[in-house]
Amino acid sequence: MTDPSLFPTGVAYTPAEELIINHIVEKPREFLLQSIQDVAASLGISEATVSRFARHAGFGDFKTLKNAVAARSLGPADKMSASIDEGAGDVQAFLRQQRANIDRTLEGLDEESFAKAVHALVASRRIFLHGKGASACVAELLRFRLNRYGMLVELLPAGGTELMEGLVHAGPSDVLVTFGFQRVSPEGQALLDHGEKVGCTTVLFTDRYVRSVGPRATIELYTYRGEPRAYHSMASAVALVDALVVGIAAQLDGPALETLDRIKELKRAYGHLLAR
Known part of the structure; x- marks a missing residue:
């Protein structure tokens, strides 16, 4: 049913x-x-x-x-089965589909919203990231990249009341980023609602052109991940996150490169003590 x-x-x-x-x-x-x-x-x-x-x-x-x-x-097994039936496990067919998904993301992406997201993250005091399920790995990737630029980034717990332990520190100068593919999770809804109440910028990665239910984000970034009956890869979401990271690096320019240089120097200085 x-x-x-x-x-x-x-x-x-x-x-x-x-x-x-x-x-x-x-x-x-x-x-x-x-x-x-x-x-x-x-x-x-x-x-x-x-x-x-x-x-x-x-x-x-x-x-x-x-x-x-x-x-x-349809559950995950149904979607995986449909993708296997369509592509017969062919890696070339699968990768071509991911390329098509990225093309669809590019077509649906609002460049003004993307630019606003870059500006908001660069100007923020602190960035709170939230991802649940498969999107948690994309949130972790964004945390890793931004942390290397010397930005203050906190990865919030995926679910439960522990989420509030970090969320309580969010203020008007901060940015809250969450991922809501197919639907926004209850935790994501709480994050967006709280962000609106405390006056901080919220950024939502979504695969919906139109959302009529639940709190809205300040900025919404569209990501196409395939038809509802197919296996949903994170390839286009990761590509969009990487594009965001590059856009932020371009805005930061010198400071970002200086932080990366310091990381390189530390690795060179202590590399002989650390396992590779």
Whole structure:
């Protein structure tokens, strides 16, 4: 089954539309394999009714509806299986898909928002980073890169009330960065909400063009990671983070290079004592 909350309440659905909702909730995997014609035939309704339902329920069109159902219904094993079926484990096909994902990220990225993110991070007193699940590794990469420039960076706990131990120190001169792919986690929502309350800049990495639910970030950076039914790689997210790091280095210029030079000198001075 899929989550019934996918469909907004307070909407006056027709009996035929209720049939469609029940079909999707009870048989999401079957629905994902069906065309509009298939759904109409299986439920004994018209194709126009199925098409209208998608718009009436707030999804724009039938494809958007299917993508939303896939995002709610398919687990990691299903997505991995779909990717294996499509690419047959071919490394070239997989890497070409990642290149396509990066191209889509470039098309969807707002350059003004990117520039604002660079400026905000450079001007910040301190940077708080948060990532949960697979995005935790991207948050750690960003922490490592920015720390090498001598910037004050704190990686917040992924979840639980321990998150508040670090979040309580955030103020108007700080920047909060979080990752919310498919949906913003409860921790991410708390971070964005708190950031707004204390007046600090918040940056959200997201794969959604439009988000109508939950607190908004000051700056949102779009990252395309593939179709909802496919395995979601972090390649495009990492590429965008690296682009952000390079943009910050260009703004910092001398100070960033000086810090890197000092790191190099320390490695040279104490390298004989440390394991490689």
